[in-house]
Amino acid sequence: MTRWLKFEAEATLTGLKRCTFGLFVVALGAGVALVGCQKGTTSPGASKQLDYLISINYELGMHCTGFDFSYCCVLPPYNSIQAQVVRHESTTGGLPKLLAADPKDPGILVDGENRYKLHYEHVDNSYSEGNKMAYWNVPYDINGNGNPYEANENVANAYFRHLYIYGDLEGSNPKNTSRDKEKMRVGVEIPIPIDSGPAGQPVSNGYMKYSGEKGTIVFTKSPVLDNVPIVLTNPGIWEALGLPLTPFADKDAAKGIMKLEEKDIQPYQMARVTLVDAKTGKAVLGSSGNPTSFTGTNPIDVPNCYNCHANSNANGVQYNKYKDELNYWKSVGASEWFAHLKATAISIMEIHDAKHGTEFLKNYNAKASGNRLGRQPVLCQDCHADNVIGKLHSKTVGEAVPRASGEDKPRLISPLTEAMHAVHQRVRPLSDSQGRTGACQGCHPAHRFDRSMENYPITTVGENNFAKSDNRDAAGGCFVGRDAHSNADAKKETANRPSHLNAVGEYLQKNVVYENGRYKGLWCTNCHNQLTRELYQRDNLKNPFAPSEQETIRGKSLAQIASAIGVSETELISKYIDPKVPLSGEDTDSGVQLTWAKKRLVPSIAVIEVENGAPVVAKDEDGDANVKILSANPNEASRFRNGLAVPYEAATHGRDYWLSAGEPHCADCHAAPFVEAQGGVAFPINQPGKYSLMRYSKGHSGLACQVCHESIHGLYPANPKVDPTTYNQAAIMNADGSHGPVKCASCHVVNSGGVPKIAEGQEYKGKKIGTDLEAAIAFMHSIAPDVGGAIPK
C-alpha cells in the first residue's frame, strides 16, 4: 500500500529529505513507514533540530456547534489557538528558553534583542460569516427595547453579554467595584467585530497575544457573588481567543450556506502559527532555511441532532412542523442536509414547547412570510445556566414559562448540559451489545478527516449503528478511534512504554481497553462518570506529584476506594468505572444517568464565612449578593472559626459541569507523578488542593501539559486515519519524527538515549538516569513546579 506522507511544516520536510525513502514511502502503513524512515536516518537522540518549538493546542476536545443561528443554538462558535514558544537549548548557550512577550506589548514576542510576532491562520478557512455561518447577520434585541435592528444588535454580540471587564483582559478592577454601571460587557460596550472572537482577534490571519502574568480574565456574576473571575487562558500562554471557526473550507463553502452538505464538514481544521519579524512582518527563517512555522489541529464539528429530530424518531406523529420546514427548504433548493438542520431546529423547539410550556413557536409561520420563526432566535443559555460560557444563572420556571404552574414557578431551570444529557440519555440510551451507551457519539459528532460516513456511529434514522456490536468499532470521531486512549494504532508508537496506572486504570486496562485480547480502547463513560467527582471531593493535596495516603484515595485498591465512597466494589465497577445502560427501553438509573443526576455528590467549591449556620452576605450598590470567601481550598474549613465548605451548586446554577470538579482527570486512572498539577490560578474553574483540569495544568518548567501530550481527546499519538493533522503535528516537533508525545530532544540537547544532557547525571529512584529515557521522563514529571497554573519563577 502506498502512502503519501504529508507534513505541513517545512521543518518536517527537512527531516524527510534525510529519509532514504524520499517523500513517497511504500510500506504497510503510515506508522510503519515512519519507523522505516527513522531507522534509516536517525538515532533517537539526534536528527533534525528546530531552532524554535511552537506548540499548538486548543481548549475543548472537540468543539461542537451549529453554524446557522437564525433559529436557535446550543453553543456559540468559540475555538482558540493556544501556543507556547521554546527556543532550543542548542541555540541559547544555556537552557531552553520559554519565550514571553514584551511586558508593554502582549503582541510582541521577545527573544533577547529580537522582537517577533506570532502570526496565525487556518489553512483554507479564512472567514465564517456569510457562506459558512449566520451569526452576526442575525438580529437580536440585546437592549430589550423591542427593536432588534440597532447597531451591533445580533446573536454574536448577544451570546457573551453576561461577561464583562473593567478595563483590560487581565482582571484589573482599578476602582475595586462591582457596580453594574462600571462594567464593560462583551458584545454590548465591547462589540465583537465580524468574524472575530470576543477579544477581537480574527478567525484567521491575525496575531497571537500573550496572556501575561495573570492570564486572560473576564468576569461574570454568580447568584451569590459578583465579579467571579473566569480565567479564559492560563498565564504565560500565547492565544488567539474564542475564534468563530467553522468546519468548512473556503473552497467547499463557495457555493453558499444553503448548499452546504454533511460531506463538506472537515472537523480537524488546520491552524498554522508562524514566527514573523515584528517590524518587517516577514517570516523568520530557521537555520535550516525554512520558515519557523508549525501546524496543529483546531477541532470543530456539527452535532448529529438531525438524525433523530428531522424524522419521526423524535417527532413521532404528534410533532409535524419539522415536515413543513424540511419541505420548504428543499423546495427552495437548499441541500438535503441544510434542510434537515432547519427542520431539526423547529422540531427541537416544538417538542420543547410541548414538554415544558415554552412558546418558542407561538408565532412560527410555515408559509415563510419574512422571518419564519416569528421571533428572534432562542439562545438556550438565556434560561439554562451553562458554566462553559460563564453563564452562572438559570431562570426560574416562572420567569421562562408564561403559563407555568404555581408549584413549578420557583423551580430553577436545570443547567443546559444536565438538561440535555439527562433527557436524551433517558429516552435514547442507545446501548451497544456490551451495554455501553451509544448516545455519546450518537449526538456528539464523529465526522472524520476523510469525510467518509462509512461506519458512522448513528444511522440517519437515529439508531446506534453498533447496537449489535461495540460502540468502539466505529470508524473514529471526536474521541473514539482518535486519541491515545482509543487509537489502536497508538500501540505501534508506544508499544513498550508503561502506562503508569492506579487501580482504576489497571481495571480499565485489563477489562475494558483490551477485550478478548483485542485492543478496543476506552469508551467515553469510562472517564466521564461520577467517579471523577467522588475522587476529586476526597483530594486534599499538598504535593500532587507524590501525594501521601492522607492526601488522596486515588492510590488505593478498588475495594478501598469503594469503601471510601460508600458503595460496594461491584457497584463501583458497574456504576462508576464502566457504567452500563439497559439493552432496551429507557435508562432511569444507570451510572451514566448518575453522572447527570440531580441527586448526586457535587464537590465543594470553597470555604465561605457563615454565622449561625447561614452565609454572611454583603450587598453591593446594585443589590447583588456577595458571600465572603475565606479560602478557595475547600479542605481548609477547619482553619476558620466560622468557615463552611459549600458545594459548587450553591455558587452557580451550572453546578460542577465543565469545571475541574465535574470533569475527568488524568489522575483518575494514572499514578503520580503522571497526573495534573493543583489548580488555583483559575479558581473557581479549578482549585488549590485539587487536581486541575488538564487543559489548565502546567508541568515541566511552566510548559502546559498540552504542549507534550496535545489537548484532550486528541492526545498523542493520534490516529492518522481520523485526525492526520494531530498525527503529523507531533512528528513536526519530535526530532525523531515520532508521533508523540513530544520528547526531550525537541527542546534539549540530548544523548544517544534521547535524554537531555543536563539530566543524564541526575538520579531518579536511586538510579542514575544516564540514557534511560523513561526514567528521565518520570523524573521530569516528578520535579515539575506546582504553582497552580502560574508562570514559575
Add this chain to the structure above:
Amino acid sequence: MGIENVFGKLLTTTLVILFFGLPASAQTPLVKVGGRVITMEELRRVVNSTPYAMPDAKIQPSSNQKRATLQILGEIIDSELLYQEAIASKIELRTDLRNEIDRYAKSLLADAYRQRLFAKIRRSTNAIARYSGEKHVSEEAAKALLQNEERRKVLTREKERLFDFYQVKYYPILAKTEIAGLKAAELLVSSAAFKIYFSDMQDALADSGNTKSALLDLLAQAVEVELFAAEAKKGGLDQDKKFISDAAEYGKNLTIVVHRKELEKKYRPNNGEIEAFVRENEYLRFKPQRADVLLIVARAEKEAASIRERALKGENFYRLAMDRSIAPNARINSGRIDPVIIGDHPYTSVEKALLDIKPGEITKPIKGDKGYSIFKLMAISPKELKSADELRRSVTRQIAARKMAEHVEKLRETASIQFYPAAKEIGGLI
C-alpha cells in the same frame, strides 16, 4: 431576446441587486411562469427567510448576498417549473403523496381543534381565589396552574368522549404479535371515522427504532390526531382560510420534493452509461490529487523567469517569496498557499504544470490574473484509484445532476417565462 439568454444572464450576471431598497410594492409582479406570477413579495419572502438575510433588510448587501439573491430567484422559477410539470403529470394522484399531504392536513386540523377546546376553558374569579388560597400561591400562579390542569382534563375528557363516539377499537394482534410479524395490510385500529393500518405507521416507525413500544406511542398519537381532525372537520374548521392556505403550501412544497426525487430516480444511470461516462472522463477513476506548493507572483514574465533562475541556482524559495512576490501575505506566508486540488484549480495551465514536475522542482512562469506565477512543488499525493463503490457513487451523482440540469434547462426553454418591467429595475438585468 430569447428566454434562455435572459435566464442565463439572470443567473450569471453579478450586477448589483439592491433588493431591499427597491421602490416596488410587495405585489409588484416580477416574472410570470406558465401562467403563475411571481411577485416581489414572494422573492422577498424567500430571500428574507434564508440565513443570508433577516427581516427588514438589516444586513448590508454583500457580494455573497447578491449572488444568493440571483440564485434564489432562479430557483423559485425552477421550482415553479417543476411544480407545474409535476401537476401536468398528475402526480397528485399518487397515493403516497396524497396520504402524506392528508396526514399533514389532519395534524393541522387536530392542532386547530385543540386550540378551540382550550379557548372554551373558563375559570371563575372565585375558583382562582380559592385555588390560590388552598395552594398558597399567587393569583397569577393559580390562574396558570388551573389553566394547565384544565387543559389536561379537557384533552383527556374529549379523547374519552370521542373514543366512545367513534367506537375506537384496538385490534388484539397488537398485543399478540411482535413488529416483525405484522403485515402492511394489518388493521391495527378501527373506528367509525378512520382506520389505521400497519402500513400507515411503517414510515414513522422506521424512524423511531422499529420497536413495539415505539409503535404503541405512535399509535396513541395517531389516534388522537385522527379523532381531533374528524371533529375539526365536523365543526367546519377545514373551511378556514388559513388552514386551506397552509395545507396547500405544504402540499405544493411536498409535490416539488417528490417530483425532484422521481426525476433523480429516473435519471439514475445504468451500468452502461456509467462505464461510458468513465471512459470519456478517465480522470474520474482517480481520487483528486492534492499538491502542496509554494508560490511567487511577479508582475512581468521576465521578472518571474529571473526569480525562477535564482531559485534554481539554490536561493531560498521562501526568502525569494518574502522579498519578491507581489502576492498578498507573501511576507508572512513566505510563498505558502492553500493546497492545490487537481481538478479544482481555476487554471488548468497551473494543474498541468504541476503534474509535469516532481516535488522540489519549479514550474516555468504561468500567466495569471495578477501577473506571472511560479510554483515550487513541495509534495503531491499519489494518483490513487477510487474504489469501485466510490467511483460508482460519484459518477452516478454527476450523471444524475447533469441530466437533472438538462431537464430543468429544457423546461425553461419550452415554458412560457415572461419578465415584467419591475424585474428590469432589479439591477437592469433584463
